[in-house]
Amino acid sequence: MSRQQLLSIATAGLRAVDGQAATTHALATLPVTAALREASRDGRLVVIAAGKPSAAMVRDLLKAGLVPARGMIATPFHDRFAARELEADLLRALSAAAETAASAAGGPAAPEWRFYFSGHPVPTAASVEAGEHALALARGTAPDDHLLVLLSGGASALLAAPADGLTLDDKMKATRALLGAGAAIHELNGVRKHLSAIKGGRLAAAAMCQVTTLAISDVISPVDDDPSVIGSGPTVPDASTFGDALAVIDRLGVRGAMPAAVLDVLEAGAAGDRDESPKPGDPRLTRASYHVIAGRRDAMAAARAEAERLGFTTFVVDDAISGEARDAAPRLLARADALVRDGVRRGPCCVIASGETTVRVTGSGRGGRNQEFALALVERLAAPAGAGSAVGGAPYVIAASIGTDGIDGPTDAAGGMVDSTTLQRAREAGIGEPAAFLANNDAYHFLDAAGGLIKTGPTNTNVGDLQILVYNPAEAGHR
Numbered sequence: 001m002s003r004q005q006l007l008s009i010a011t012a013g014l015r016a017v018d019g020q021a022a023t024t025h026a027l028a029t030l031p032v033t034a035a036l037r038e039a040s041r042d043g044r045l046v047v048i049a050a051g052k053p054s055a056a057m058v059r060d061l062l063k064a065g066l067v068p069a070r071g072m073i074a075t076p077f078h079d080r081f082a083a084r085e086l087e088a089d090l091l092r093a094l095s096a097a098a099e100t101a102a103s104a105a106g107g108p109a110a111p112e113w114r115f116y117f118s119g120h121p122v123p124t125a126a127s128v129e130a131g132e133h134a135l136a137l138a139r140g141t142a143p144d145d146h147l148l149v150l151l152s153g154g155a156s157a158l159l160a161a162p163a164d165g166l167t168l169d170d171k172m173k174a175t176r177a178l179l180g181a182g183a184a185i186h187e188l189n190g191v192r193k194h195l196s197a198i199k200g201g202r203l204a205a206a207a208m209c210q211v212t213t214l215a216i217s218d219v220i221s222p223v224d225d226d227p228s229v230i231g232s233g234p235t236v237p238d239a240s241t242f243g244d245a246l247a248v249i250d251r252l253g254v255r256g257a258m259p260a261a262v263l264d265v266l267e268a269g270a271a272g273d274r275d276e277s278p279k280p281g282d283p284r285l286t287r288a289s290y291h292v293i294a295g296r297r298d299a300m301a302a303a304r305a306e307a308e309r310l311g312f313t314t315f316v317v318d319d320a321i322s323g324e325a326r327d328a329a330p331r332l333l334a335r336a337d338a339l340v341r342d343g344v345r346r347g348p349c350c351v352i353a354s355g356e357t358t359v360r361v362t363g364s365g366r367g368g369r370n371q372e373f374a375l376a377l378v379e380r381l382a383a384p385a386g387a388g389s390a391v392g393g394a395p396y397v398i399a400a401s402i403g404t405d406g407i408d409g410p411t412d413a414a415g416g417m418v419d420s421t422t423l424q425r426a427r428e429a430g431i432g433e434p435a436a437f438l439a440n441n442d443a444y445h446f447l448d449a450a451g452g453l454i455k456t457g458p459t460n461t462n463v464g465d466l467q468i469l470v471y472n473p474a475e476a477g478h479r
Contacts, residue, residue, distance in 0.1 A: 002348075002398050002472045006417070007454075009306045009350065009468055010402055016302030017404065019053025019152065019460040022216055022294035023060040030291055032212050039146035040066045046145055047071030048134045048203075050159045050231065051152025052120075052405045053216055055086055056460035058150065062097040068148070070112035072137065074130035074158040076120035083117045090115070116158070122175050123160035128168050131161030131198045134234075138206040145209040153218035153405060153462030155231030156189055161197040163265055163274075170259040171195055177257035182324065182360040183248065186221050189232040191245040193277055194269060195262060200228075200238035200277030205284040211235055213288070217295040218404075218462045220320035220355050225292045235288055238277035242269030296320070296354040296463045299404060303352050303468065312350035312470070315339040321355030321467060325369045325401075326438060328357045329376035333399070336469045344395055348472040356464040359409075365442020368409025370465055373401035374416030374452060375443040378434040382423035396420050396475035402454055405462035409444075414456040415465070416447045426450050 015021065027033050039045040047068040049058050054075045061068075073090070077083035094113055116130035141147055162171050174195065178188050193200030204211045213235045217225040227236040246266050249255050255263070268274045278285055300316055307314040317335060321328050336351035343349045357369045367375075377399050402408075402415035423434065429449065437446040447453045 002396060002470045002475055003417070003419070005310050006398055006400055006468050006470050008310065009303045009352070010400065010466060012306035013299040013303035013466050014404060014456070014459050014461065017216065017294040017299045017461045017463045019056035019216060020060040022461070023057045023150070023214065024064070026214050026291060026293040027060070027064045027066070032289060032291070035146060035210070036066055036148060036212065040068070043069045044145045045069055046137055046141055046147045047150065048137060048147065049150035050074040050130070050134070050155040051150070051216065052076060052154040052462045053152045053460045054150055055090060057152070057214070058090060059093060061150070062093050065097070067094070067097045068113070070137065072114045072116065072130065072133055074116040074118050074127070074134070074155070076154050076158060077117045087115045118158040118160070120154045120157045121179060122172050123157045123168060125168060127158055127160035128162065131159040134159055134203060135161055135198055135206055138203055141207050141209040143208050147207050147209055147211045149203070149211065149213040149235050151213055151231045151234070152216040155234070156192055156199065159198055159231070159234065163195055163197050165265055166195055166261055170261045173257070173259050174262045177254040178252065180361050181252040181254050182358040183252055184221055184322070184358060185219060185356060186226070186229045187248045187252070189229050190240045191248055192232045193238055193240060194242050194245045194266060196232065199232035199234050200240070201233060201236055201282065201285060202277060203234035204236070204288045205278045205282065209287065211288040213290045215290065215292050216461060216463060217292050218356065218464045220296065220464055221322055224320065225295045227290045227292070236290055237280040237282055237285055239280060241276065242266050242274070246270055294461065294463060299463050299466055300352050300354050303466065307350040307352065312348050313343040313346070314350045314352065317351065317353035321353050321465070322357060325357040325359050325373040326376040329373045329401070330380055332467060333377055333380055333469070340471050344471045344473060348470065348474065350471070351469040353467040354464055359441065361441050363440035363442060365437065365440040366411060366445060367441055367443035368403065368411055368413070368415070370401040370403050370408040370415030371411070371413060371443035371447055371453070372438065372441065373467070374399065374418045375434055375438050375446055378418050378422050378426070381418060381420050395471045395473040397469065397471050399467070399469045400454060401465055401467045402456070403465055404459060406456040406459040411444050412455060413444065413453040415454045416443060416452050417454055418447070418450070418452050422450055422452060
Protein backbone atom coordinates (compact mmCIF):
# COMPACT_ATOMS: atom_id res chain seq x y z
CA MET A 1 0.00 0.00 0.00
CA SER A 2 2.74 2.49 0.93
CA ARG A 3 4.40 2.05 -2.45
CA GLN A 4 1.26 3.07 -4.34
CA GLN A 5 0.68 5.95 -1.95
CA LEU A 6 4.21 7.23 -2.43
CA LEU A 7 3.82 7.14 -6.20
CA SER A 8 0.51 9.02 -5.89
CA ILE A 9 2.24 11.71 -3.82
CA ALA A 10 5.05 11.99 -6.37
CA THR A 11 2.61 12.18 -9.29
CA ALA A 12 0.76 15.06 -7.63
CA GLY A 13 4.02 16.94 -7.30
CA LEU A 14 4.91 16.40 -10.95
CA ARG A 15 1.50 17.47 -12.21
CA ALA A 16 1.72 20.76 -10.32
CA VAL A 17 4.84 21.81 -12.22
CA ASP A 18 3.91 20.44 -15.64
CA GLY A 19 5.06 22.91 -18.29
CA GLN A 20 1.61 23.39 -19.74
CA ALA A 21 -0.05 23.86 -16.35
CA ALA A 22 2.57 26.39 -15.26
CA THR A 23 2.25 28.36 -18.49
CA THR A 24 -1.54 28.37 -18.22
CA HIS A 25 -1.38 29.86 -14.76
CA ALA A 26 1.22 32.45 -15.76
CA LEU A 27 -0.72 33.66 -18.80
CA ALA A 28 -3.87 33.95 -16.68
CA THR A 29 -2.23 36.02 -13.95
CA LEU A 30 0.75 38.03 -15.21
CA PRO A 31 0.18 41.66 -16.27
CA VAL A 32 2.53 41.22 -19.25
CA THR A 33 -0.04 38.92 -20.90
CA ALA A 34 -1.93 41.94 -22.25
CA ALA A 35 1.17 43.14 -24.11
CA LEU A 36 1.77 39.62 -25.44
CA ARG A 37 -1.80 39.42 -26.73
CA GLU A 38 -1.44 42.75 -28.49
CA ALA A 39 1.80 41.65 -30.14
CA SER A 40 0.18 38.37 -31.18
CA ARG A 41 -2.80 40.17 -32.69
CA ASP A 42 -0.55 42.50 -34.70
CA GLY A 43 1.84 39.80 -35.92
CA ARG A 44 4.71 41.10 -33.78
CA LEU A 45 5.16 38.17 -31.39
CA VAL A 46 8.42 36.21 -31.68
CA VAL A 47 8.90 33.07 -29.54
CA ILE A 48 12.03 31.17 -28.55
CA ALA A 49 11.30 28.05 -26.50
CA ALA A 50 14.16 25.98 -25.11
CA GLY A 51 14.18 23.24 -22.50
CA LYS A 52 12.72 19.88 -21.60
CA PRO A 53 9.10 21.17 -21.22
CA SER A 54 9.34 23.61 -24.15
CA ALA A 55 6.81 21.80 -26.33
CA ALA A 56 4.23 21.74 -23.53
CA MET A 57 4.78 25.44 -22.91
CA VAL A 58 4.26 26.27 -26.58
CA ARG A 59 1.13 24.13 -26.74
CA ASP A 60 -0.35 26.15 -23.91
CA LEU A 61 0.64 29.41 -25.55
CA LEU A 62 -1.46 28.38 -28.53
CA LYS A 63 -4.35 27.26 -26.32
CA ALA A 64 -4.35 30.73 -24.82
CA GLY A 65 -4.76 32.24 -28.29
CA LEU A 66 -1.22 33.64 -28.57
CA VAL A 67 0.15 32.99 -32.06
CA PRO A 68 3.80 33.77 -32.81
CA ALA A 69 4.62 35.35 -36.15
CA ARG A 70 7.87 33.37 -36.06
CA GLY A 71 9.69 31.26 -33.57
CA MET A 72 11.47 28.05 -32.64
CA ILE A 73 11.64 25.15 -30.19
CA ALA A 74 14.81 23.44 -28.96
CA THR A 75 13.94 20.24 -27.12
CA PRO A 76 15.93 17.14 -26.09
CA PHE A 77 14.07 14.35 -27.85
CA HIS A 78 16.42 11.48 -28.64
CA ASP A 79 13.81 9.21 -30.22
CA ARG A 80 13.50 10.49 -33.78
CA PHE A 81 10.05 8.98 -34.26
CA ALA A 82 8.74 10.69 -31.12
CA ALA A 83 10.44 13.91 -32.20
CA ARG A 84 8.76 13.90 -35.60
CA GLU A 85 5.40 13.11 -34.04
CA LEU A 86 5.86 16.11 -31.77
CA GLU A 87 6.82 18.30 -34.71
CA ALA A 88 3.77 17.24 -36.71
CA ASP A 89 1.49 17.78 -33.73
CA LEU A 90 2.80 21.27 -33.06
CA LEU A 91 2.68 22.26 -36.71
CA ARG A 92 -0.98 21.25 -36.84
CA ALA A 93 -1.66 23.26 -33.69
CA LEU A 94 0.25 26.29 -34.99
CA SER A 95 -1.56 26.20 -38.32
CA ALA A 96 -4.96 25.90 -36.63
CA ALA A 97 -4.19 28.77 -34.28
CA ALA A 98 -2.94 30.93 -37.14
CA GLU A 99 -6.08 30.27 -39.16
CA THR A 100 -8.24 31.25 -36.22
CA ALA A 101 -6.25 34.42 -35.65
CA ALA A 102 -6.21 35.27 -39.37
CA SER A 103 -10.00 35.29 -39.46
CA ALA A 104 -9.87 38.54 -37.47
CA ALA A 105 -8.90 41.76 -39.22
CA GLY A 106 -5.15 42.22 -39.27
CA GLY A 107 -4.47 38.73 -37.94
CA PRO A 108 -1.01 37.23 -38.51
CA ALA A 109 -0.17 34.96 -41.39
CA ALA A 110 0.92 31.37 -40.87
CA PRO A 111 3.88 31.46 -38.49
CA GLU A 112 7.47 30.74 -39.52
CA TRP A 113 8.58 28.02 -37.13
CA ARG A 114 11.61 25.77 -36.71
CA PHE A 115 12.20 22.70 -34.56
CA TYR A 116 15.55 21.59 -33.17
CA PHE A 117 16.07 18.25 -31.44
CA SER A 118 19.24 19.08 -29.59
CA GLY A 119 21.67 17.23 -27.35
CA HIS A 120 21.41 17.06 -23.56
CA PRO A 121 23.30 17.18 -21.23
CA VAL A 122 26.09 17.49 -23.79
CA PRO A 123 25.38 19.82 -26.74
CA THR A 124 25.31 18.55 -30.32
CA ALA A 125 25.46 20.06 -33.79
CA ALA A 126 21.69 20.58 -33.55
CA SER A 127 22.28 22.57 -30.35
CA VAL A 128 24.57 24.92 -32.28
CA GLU A 129 22.02 25.31 -35.10
CA ALA A 130 19.37 26.09 -32.50
CA GLY A 131 21.55 28.63 -30.71
CA GLU A 132 22.49 30.39 -33.93
CA HIS A 133 18.86 30.56 -35.05
CA ALA A 134 17.79 31.93 -31.66
CA LEU A 135 20.37 34.70 -32.00
CA ALA A 136 19.19 35.38 -35.55
CA LEU A 137 15.57 35.67 -34.35
CA ALA A 138 16.61 38.12 -31.63
CA ARG A 139 18.76 40.21 -33.96
CA GLY A 140 15.95 40.25 -36.53
CA THR A 141 13.40 41.85 -34.20
CA ALA A 142 12.10 45.37 -34.76
CA PRO A 143 11.67 47.86 -31.89
CA ASP A 144 7.89 47.30 -31.74
CA ASP A 145 8.16 43.48 -31.70
CA HIS A 146 7.84 41.44 -28.50
CA LEU A 147 10.24 38.55 -27.94
CA LEU A 148 8.88 35.86 -25.61
CA VAL A 149 11.43 33.38 -24.30
CA LEU A 150 10.05 30.17 -22.77
CA LEU A 151 12.93 28.80 -20.75
CA SER A 152 13.33 25.61 -18.73
CA GLY A 153 15.82 23.03 -17.55
CA GLY A 154 18.15 21.71 -20.22
CA ALA A 155 18.26 24.96 -22.17
CA SER A 156 21.97 25.42 -21.48
CA ALA A 157 22.84 22.42 -23.62
CA LEU A 158 19.99 22.82 -26.09
CA LEU A 159 20.98 26.35 -27.18
CA ALA A 160 24.72 26.25 -27.82
CA ALA A 161 26.47 28.98 -29.77
CA PRO A 162 30.22 28.67 -29.17
CA ALA A 163 32.10 31.90 -28.61
CA ASP A 164 34.55 33.06 -31.27
CA GLY A 165 37.59 30.81 -31.30
CA LEU A 166 35.74 27.73 -30.02
CA THR A 167 34.18 24.72 -31.69
CA LEU A 168 31.32 22.53 -30.57
CA ASP A 169 33.83 19.79 -29.81
CA ASP A 170 35.67 22.15 -27.46
CA LYS A 171 32.46 22.86 -25.56
CA MET A 172 31.46 19.18 -25.49
CA LYS A 173 34.79 18.14 -24.00
CA ALA A 174 34.59 20.92 -21.42
CA THR A 175 31.03 19.96 -20.46
CA ARG A 176 31.90 16.26 -20.13
CA ALA A 177 34.88 17.05 -17.92
CA LEU A 178 32.79 19.26 -15.64
CA LEU A 179 29.94 16.74 -15.41
CA GLY A 180 32.32 13.90 -14.70
CA ALA A 181 33.90 15.89 -11.88
CA GLY A 182 30.50 16.43 -10.25
CA ALA A 183 30.09 20.12 -11.06
CA ALA A 184 27.00 21.72 -9.53
CA ILE A 185 24.58 23.31 -11.97
CA HIS A 186 25.62 26.87 -11.11
CA GLU A 187 29.28 25.95 -11.61
CA LEU A 188 28.60 24.25 -14.93
CA ASN A 189 26.54 27.17 -16.18
CA GLY A 190 29.08 29.73 -14.96
CA VAL A 191 31.68 28.19 -17.23
CA ARG A 192 29.24 27.76 -20.12
CA LYS A 193 28.34 31.45 -20.07
CA HIS A 194 31.91 32.38 -20.85
CA LEU A 195 32.27 29.91 -23.69
CA SER A 196 29.06 31.05 -25.37
CA ALA A 197 27.72 33.73 -27.70
CA ILE A 198 24.15 33.34 -26.37
CA LYS A 199 24.28 32.70 -22.63
CA GLY A 200 24.82 35.16 -19.80
CA GLY A 201 22.41 37.81 -21.13
CA ARG A 202 23.72 37.78 -24.68
CA LEU A 203 20.41 36.62 -26.24
CA ALA A 204 18.42 39.52 -24.77
CA ALA A 205 21.24 41.94 -25.58
CA ALA A 206 20.92 40.93 -29.24
CA ALA A 207 17.21 41.84 -29.39
CA MET A 208 15.94 45.25 -30.47
CA CYS A 209 12.60 44.96 -28.65
CA GLN A 210 10.87 44.16 -25.37
CA VAL A 211 11.89 40.72 -24.07
CA THR A 212 9.76 38.67 -21.68
CA THR A 213 10.99 35.41 -20.18
CA LEU A 214 8.76 32.78 -18.57
CA ALA A 215 10.97 30.24 -16.80
CA ILE A 216 10.49 26.89 -15.10
CA SER A 217 13.32 26.61 -12.61
CA ASP A 218 15.55 23.64 -11.85
CA VAL A 219 18.02 25.82 -9.96
CA ILE A 220 18.73 25.34 -6.26
CA SER A 221 22.18 26.85 -5.74
CA PRO A 222 23.62 29.19 -4.77
CA VAL A 223 20.17 30.87 -4.78
CA ASP A 224 16.92 29.06 -5.54
CA ASP A 225 15.38 30.00 -8.90
CA ASP A 226 18.24 32.39 -9.76
CA PRO A 227 17.45 33.70 -13.28
CA SER A 228 21.15 34.05 -14.06
CA VAL A 229 21.55 30.28 -13.63
CA ILE A 230 18.35 28.92 -15.25
CA GLY A 231 19.44 27.91 -18.74
CA SER A 232 22.67 29.84 -18.07
CA GLY A 233 20.70 33.10 -18.02
CA PRO A 234 20.45 34.03 -21.73
CA THR A 235 18.10 36.96 -21.04
CA VAL A 236 19.40 38.42 -17.75
CA PRO A 237 22.60 40.15 -16.64
CA ASP A 238 25.52 37.99 -15.62
CA ALA A 239 27.52 38.95 -12.54
CA SER A 240 30.05 36.12 -13.01
CA THR A 241 33.35 36.62 -14.78
CA PHE A 242 35.93 34.79 -16.86
CA GLY A 243 38.00 34.59 -13.69
CA ASP A 244 35.14 32.85 -11.87
CA ALA A 245 34.94 30.25 -14.65
CA LEU A 246 38.64 29.51 -14.32
CA ALA A 247 38.25 29.17 -10.55
CA VAL A 248 35.57 26.46 -11.03
CA ILE A 249 37.84 24.51 -13.35
CA ASP A 250 40.70 24.69 -10.87
CA ARG A 251 38.54 23.78 -7.87
CA LEU A 252 37.30 20.66 -9.63
CA GLY A 253 40.79 19.77 -10.79
CA VAL A 254 39.89 19.45 -14.47
CA ARG A 255 42.25 21.98 -16.04
CA GLY A 256 44.17 19.12 -17.64
CA ALA A 257 40.97 17.80 -19.25
CA MET A 258 40.07 21.15 -20.80
CA PRO A 259 40.78 21.78 -24.50
CA ALA A 260 43.54 24.32 -25.03
CA ALA A 261 41.13 26.61 -26.91
CA VAL A 262 38.78 26.72 -23.89
CA LEU A 263 41.59 27.75 -21.56
CA ASP A 264 42.79 30.31 -24.12
CA VAL A 265 39.35 31.94 -24.27
CA LEU A 266 38.90 32.01 -20.50
CA GLU A 267 42.39 33.30 -19.80
CA ALA A 268 42.09 35.99 -22.49
CA GLY A 269 38.79 37.08 -20.97
CA ALA A 270 40.25 37.15 -17.47
CA ALA A 271 43.05 39.36 -18.82
CA GLY A 272 40.49 41.77 -20.30
CA ASP A 273 41.16 40.85 -23.92
CA ARG A 274 37.62 39.58 -24.63
CA ASP A 275 34.22 41.19 -24.04
CA GLU A 276 32.56 40.14 -20.81
CA SER A 277 28.93 39.04 -20.64
CA PRO A 278 26.36 41.85 -20.06
CA LYS A 279 26.50 42.95 -16.43
CA PRO A 280 23.77 44.40 -14.17
CA GLY A 281 22.83 47.86 -15.42
CA ASP A 282 23.67 47.12 -19.06
CA PRO A 283 21.36 49.38 -21.13
CA ARG A 284 20.73 46.60 -23.67
CA LEU A 285 18.73 44.72 -21.03
CA THR A 286 16.49 47.54 -19.77
CA ARG A 287 13.51 46.24 -21.79
CA ALA A 288 13.81 42.69 -20.48
CA SER A 289 11.49 41.24 -17.81
CA TYR A 290 11.70 37.84 -16.16
CA HIS A 291 9.13 35.60 -14.42
CA VAL A 292 9.78 32.24 -12.73
CA ILE A 293 6.49 30.35 -13.16
CA ALA A 294 7.30 27.01 -11.46
CA GLY A 295 9.97 25.55 -9.20
CA ARG A 296 10.71 22.82 -6.70
CA ARG A 297 8.64 24.37 -3.90
CA ASP A 298 5.54 24.22 -6.09
CA ALA A 299 6.13 20.48 -6.56
CA MET A 300 6.60 19.98 -2.82
CA ALA A 301 3.45 21.94 -1.95
CA ALA A 302 1.33 19.77 -4.25
CA ALA A 303 2.97 16.58 -2.98
CA ARG A 304 2.26 17.65 0.59
CA ALA A 305 -1.40 18.30 -0.22
CA GLU A 306 -1.72 14.79 -1.67
CA ALA A 307 0.07 13.18 1.28
CA GLU A 308 -2.26 14.93 3.71
CA ARG A 309 -5.27 13.88 1.63
CA LEU A 310 -4.08 10.29 2.01
CA GLY A 311 -3.95 10.70 5.78
CA PHE A 312 -0.21 11.16 6.39
CA THR A 313 1.23 13.49 8.98
CA THR A 314 3.51 15.37 6.61
CA PHE A 315 6.77 17.25 7.00
CA VAL A 316 8.48 19.36 4.32
CA VAL A 317 12.23 19.97 4.26
CA ASP A 318 12.50 23.44 2.76
CA ASP A 319 16.23 23.77 2.16
CA ALA A 320 17.51 22.05 -0.95
CA ILE A 321 19.02 18.57 -0.88
CA SER A 322 22.41 18.79 -2.58
CA GLY A 323 25.91 17.36 -2.64
CA GLU A 324 27.04 13.85 -3.54
CA ALA A 325 23.95 11.65 -3.84
CA ARG A 326 25.43 8.81 -1.78
CA ASP A 327 26.19 11.28 1.05
CA ALA A 328 23.01 13.35 0.80
CA ALA A 329 20.77 10.28 1.10
CA PRO A 330 21.76 9.20 4.63
CA ARG A 331 21.74 12.83 5.76
CA LEU A 332 18.15 13.22 4.60
CA LEU A 333 17.16 9.90 6.22
CA ALA A 334 18.59 11.02 9.57
CA ARG A 335 16.75 14.32 9.28
CA ALA A 336 13.52 12.60 8.32
CA ASP A 337 13.84 10.19 11.25
CA ALA A 338 14.22 13.12 13.61
CA LEU A 339 11.14 14.84 12.16
CA VAL A 340 8.86 11.82 12.46
CA ARG A 341 10.18 10.31 15.72
CA ASP A 342 7.14 11.38 17.72
CA GLY A 343 4.52 11.50 14.97
CA VAL A 344 5.15 7.98 13.71
CA ARG A 345 3.93 6.55 17.01
CA ARG A 346 0.48 7.88 16.21
CA GLY A 347 0.27 6.82 12.58
CA PRO A 348 1.82 7.03 9.10
CA CYS A 349 4.13 9.95 8.31
CA CYS A 350 5.56 11.39 5.13
CA VAL A 351 8.65 13.55 4.61
CA ILE A 352 9.02 15.53 1.38
CA ALA A 353 12.21 17.16 0.15
CA SER A 354 13.70 18.40 -3.11
CA GLY A 355 16.88 19.68 -4.66
CA GLU A 356 19.55 18.33 -6.97
CA THR A 357 22.45 16.12 -6.02
CA THR A 358 25.56 15.21 -7.97
CA VAL A 359 27.50 12.04 -8.73
CA ARG A 360 31.24 11.76 -9.11
CA VAL A 361 31.64 8.94 -11.61
CA THR A 362 34.50 6.58 -10.74
CA GLY A 363 32.97 3.24 -11.78
CA SER A 364 31.82 1.75 -15.06
CA GLY A 365 28.19 1.05 -14.15
CA ARG A 366 24.94 2.64 -15.21
CA GLY A 367 22.59 4.95 -13.33
CA GLY A 368 21.84 8.52 -12.33
CA ARG A 369 21.92 10.67 -9.23
CA ASN A 370 18.41 9.69 -8.10
CA GLN A 371 19.07 5.98 -8.50
CA GLU A 372 22.34 6.35 -6.62
CA PHE A 373 20.51 8.29 -3.89
CA ALA A 374 18.06 5.41 -3.46
CA LEU A 375 20.76 2.74 -3.56
CA ALA A 376 22.66 4.50 -0.77
CA LEU A 377 19.67 3.94 1.54
CA VAL A 378 19.22 0.19 1.07
CA GLU A 379 21.37 -0.97 3.97
CA ARG A 380 20.34 1.89 6.25
CA LEU A 381 16.64 1.21 5.85
CA ALA A 382 17.21 -2.44 6.72
CA ALA A 383 19.46 -1.71 9.71
CA PRO A 384 18.43 -3.23 13.05
CA ALA A 385 16.97 -1.08 15.79
CA GLY A 386 19.43 1.50 17.04
CA ALA A 387 21.90 0.98 14.18
CA GLY A 388 20.40 2.86 11.30
CA SER A 389 17.17 4.78 11.39
CA ALA A 390 16.76 7.09 14.36
CA VAL A 391 13.16 5.94 14.50
CA GLY A 392 14.58 2.71 15.87
CA GLY A 393 13.96 0.44 12.92
CA ALA A 394 10.35 -0.27 13.91
CA PRO A 395 8.11 1.08 11.12
CA TYR A 396 8.17 0.04 7.51
CA VAL A 397 9.94 2.81 5.57
CA ILE A 398 9.96 3.39 1.84
CA ALA A 399 12.07 6.07 0.20
CA ALA A 400 12.25 7.40 -3.34
CA SER A 401 14.21 9.99 -5.27
CA ILE A 402 12.82 11.06 -8.63
CA GLY A 403 14.09 13.34 -11.39
CA THR A 404 11.12 15.58 -12.15
CA ASP A 405 11.97 15.54 -15.86
CA GLY A 406 11.52 11.77 -15.98
CA ILE A 407 15.16 11.22 -16.93
CA ASP A 408 17.86 10.17 -14.49
CA GLY A 409 21.27 9.99 -16.07
CA PRO A 410 21.67 8.12 -19.38
CA THR A 411 18.88 5.67 -18.51
CA ASP A 412 15.18 5.10 -19.15
CA ALA A 413 14.34 5.57 -15.46
CA ALA A 414 13.32 8.71 -13.56
CA GLY A 415 14.78 7.50 -10.28
CA GLY A 416 14.64 4.76 -7.69
CA MET A 417 12.60 3.46 -4.77
CA VAL A 418 13.81 1.25 -1.93
CA ASP A 419 12.26 0.07 1.31
CA SER A 420 12.83 -1.85 4.50
CA THR A 421 12.71 -5.18 2.66
CA THR A 422 14.95 -4.38 -0.31
CA LEU A 423 18.21 -5.66 1.18
CA GLN A 424 16.72 -8.96 2.33
CA ARG A 425 15.01 -9.54 -1.02
CA ALA A 426 18.19 -8.69 -2.92
CA ARG A 427 20.18 -11.20 -0.92
CA GLU A 428 17.55 -13.89 -1.34
CA ALA A 429 17.54 -13.28 -5.09
CA GLY A 430 21.33 -13.39 -5.28
CA ILE A 431 21.56 -9.89 -6.75
CA GLY A 432 24.65 -8.98 -4.79
CA GLU A 433 25.50 -6.44 -2.14
CA PRO A 434 24.39 -2.82 -2.68
CA ALA A 435 27.80 -1.51 -1.58
CA ALA A 436 29.48 -3.20 -4.54
CA PHE A 437 26.98 -1.70 -6.98
CA LEU A 438 27.40 1.71 -5.35
CA ALA A 439 31.18 1.53 -5.68
CA ASN A 440 30.75 0.87 -9.41
CA ASN A 441 28.13 3.62 -9.93
CA ASP A 442 25.79 0.84 -11.03
CA ALA A 443 22.55 1.74 -9.26
CA TYR A 444 20.45 1.00 -12.35
CA HIS A 445 21.22 -2.71 -12.48
CA PHE A 446 20.76 -3.25 -8.75
CA LEU A 447 17.43 -1.43 -8.67
CA ASP A 448 16.25 -3.08 -11.87
CA ALA A 449 16.87 -6.53 -10.40
CA ALA A 450 15.31 -5.50 -7.07
CA GLY A 451 12.19 -3.97 -8.64
CA GLY A 452 13.15 -0.49 -7.51
CA LEU A 453 13.31 1.54 -10.71
CA ILE A 454 10.77 4.34 -11.20
CA LYS A 455 9.87 4.99 -14.83
CA THR A 456 7.60 7.92 -15.63
CA GLY A 457 8.51 8.72 -19.21
CA PRO A 458 8.81 12.39 -20.25
CA THR A 459 7.04 14.64 -17.73
CA ASN A 460 6.96 18.02 -19.52
CA THR A 461 8.78 19.69 -16.66
CA ASN A 462 12.10 19.96 -14.85
CA VAL A 463 12.38 21.46 -11.36
CA GLY A 464 15.21 19.28 -10.06
CA ASP A 465 14.65 16.19 -7.95
CA LEU A 466 11.87 15.19 -5.57
CA GLN A 467 12.53 12.98 -2.53
CA ILE A 468 9.72 11.29 -0.59
CA LEU A 469 9.98 9.08 2.49
CA VAL A 470 6.93 7.26 3.89
CA TYR A 471 6.90 5.77 7.40
CA ASN A 472 4.04 3.37 8.08
CA PRO A 473 3.83 1.61 11.47
CA ALA A 474 0.91 -0.47 10.18
CA GLU A 475 3.32 -2.26 7.84
CA ALA A 476 6.01 -2.83 10.48
CA GLY A 477 5.92 -6.54 9.83
CA HIS A 478 7.60 -5.94 6.51
CA ARG A 479 10.76 -4.87 8.25
